Amino acid sequence: MKEKTGFSLNGYVVIAILLAVLVIALPQIGKLTDVTSIISLVLLGLNTAALAGFMMVQPNQAKVMTLFGAYVGTVKKNGLRWTIPLFNRRTVSLRIRNFESGKIKVNDNQGNPIEIATIVVWSVSDSAEAVFEVDDYESFVNIQSESALRNMASSYPYDPQEEDAIALRSHPQTISDSLKKEIQDRLDKAGVTVHEARISHLAYAPEIASAMLQRQQASAIVAARTRIVEGAVGMVEMALDKLREKDVVELDEERKAVMVSNLLVVLCGDKHTQPVINAGSLY
Template sequence: MSDQYPPPSQPPGPYGDQPPSGQPQQPGPYGNPQQSGPYGEPQQSGGPYGGQPQPQPQSQAQPQPGGPQQFGDQTHLAPPPNPATNPYAADPDQPAEVAERIDPPEGTTVNAAGGVTPRIDVKEKAAFAMNGFLAWVFIALLWVVGIGWGIFTVVNDGFPAPSIVIILVALLLGSSVTVIQPGQAKVLQFFGRYVGTVRRQGLVLTVPWTSKKSMSTKVENFETNELKVNDADGNPVNIAAIVVWQVADTAKASFAVEEYHRFVTIQAEAALRHVASQYPYDNAAEGEPTLREATDVVAARIAEEVNARVHLAGVTVIETRISTLAYAPEIAQAMLQRQQASAIIAAREKILDGAVGMVNGALRQLETTVPMDDAHKAEMVSNLLVVLTSESRVTPVINTSMPRERDNN
């Protein structure tokens, strides 16, 4: 018996392996012609996926969407872009006129990830309301009629069905009467559905069988936390602001956000941080606003940005003011020295300008009475400038020698 294996006469393998010589080739499971590759692809005439062979370095190749990627000695096929998973992102395989952004469906918004998010599109509307005092008079009449009719029916050995109905109607109307204080509104819901808002003050009759949620429409204000922000020059500063706001749309404040008070607080701090990073603290270019000098401009910008952020919650911002503004403690000392140096330079320039003007005036007045040559004028100018610009008190020195003696010496 021979130790060698019998000649290859087995049928093709599960991946379309090379059949024995003299037998026809069988297609592989991927429809490729029978070759020696593990997946039935041509090994010499093409690349790993039937394309032209392209040499790639051993290092990691740049990923290409939808094409082969080389990672060391292994080649992987990156999944092509699938517009079905995100229909609002353009497909790079489509023509430019086709791969345009599709408008999101009504009632949704496109989020940061490119998907769609349902949007609660609700606006405030007025609910039914009437004078509550007139309603109480009518309810009282119903009670009198219902009780009287019931007594009359019972006395005559009858069943007081009409009186029961009248009393139930009176109870239903009585439960619909509510009191609304100034600066307050009632948001009505009928079995979970928003039916309107009542802003009428006093005793009011509203829609029966509705839940009534009180909501303040008064002007409110709060102070943000003291935030550490890098200004436009990269210097860390501590800043805080006071935000004055009011609920303008009770429906959005109730249903569009979870807690509108917390929503307004967080969005105000985010807007404050963003605006503060757009301006330098001080020492800006000519005509450029700064946080320290142009506080009105910065406050108006903060109010505008906060108002744009909290509009979703039905809130309007009335005013914002900067309450705290200072350099961060880690650079406060260095910035103080810089400010002191700037102040000293400005003061010295002012003193020097005044001293030069005083010396010029003194020379003009002395030339008319005391003749002096250039050397004496220079000496006099030097002495006057020392006296006028010195920080310490000057001690005078009297020279008793005559000009000719000084010249001879």
């Protein structure tokens, strides 16, 4: 079922018409034997019944109208509107809304239990689908968003296992786009448009958080040490090249090994080194 424009008139114009009919019909009421007076009474009755057709449409709201169970259209024009009094009208908000899911526990694609939550920005784009295709579109948005979040979270690892691999923690924009598409696919049938979907909470589950923190710390230490060693080797190589170019000293292989060892200890150590001065010969 798709949205269509329903019948409605400018309410102020209708008020003017009803007042004009009232002014014309009232003087004729006293003449009960005259046909004109009977017509005037009928017009006054219709005037009174027509008052039930007025409705106020707020900005970014829609009135979904039905007649004896049949959908007859939607009114989106703002202001005072008038429609057929027999139409049943239901107000649907078209404004942008936020939904924040609760924290749910789910396993990522590595089997690690994690806690995750999302914020979904959405609005109704098709009032007919929102009202007639699902029983309660707001509840439908909440449940389907959490279901999509659970399915998306189980498709990616928490941390990247390989370089440039997509993970929940390292690629927030990619994950947000994937989550938005996942939710939109589920909400299309309800006439809802998803404007944005972002992760609002992401953490390991408490039972493994401590172990995973130690693993992250170990990985960080290994990465830091790797960079330090690479830099130290480059500095040692540069020092030997400079000594050779400037003919400062001639070093045999054994002395080079001692010098390299000393330089690596100084450059790679995590504490300040204490120099030892040899007052005698090298041997």
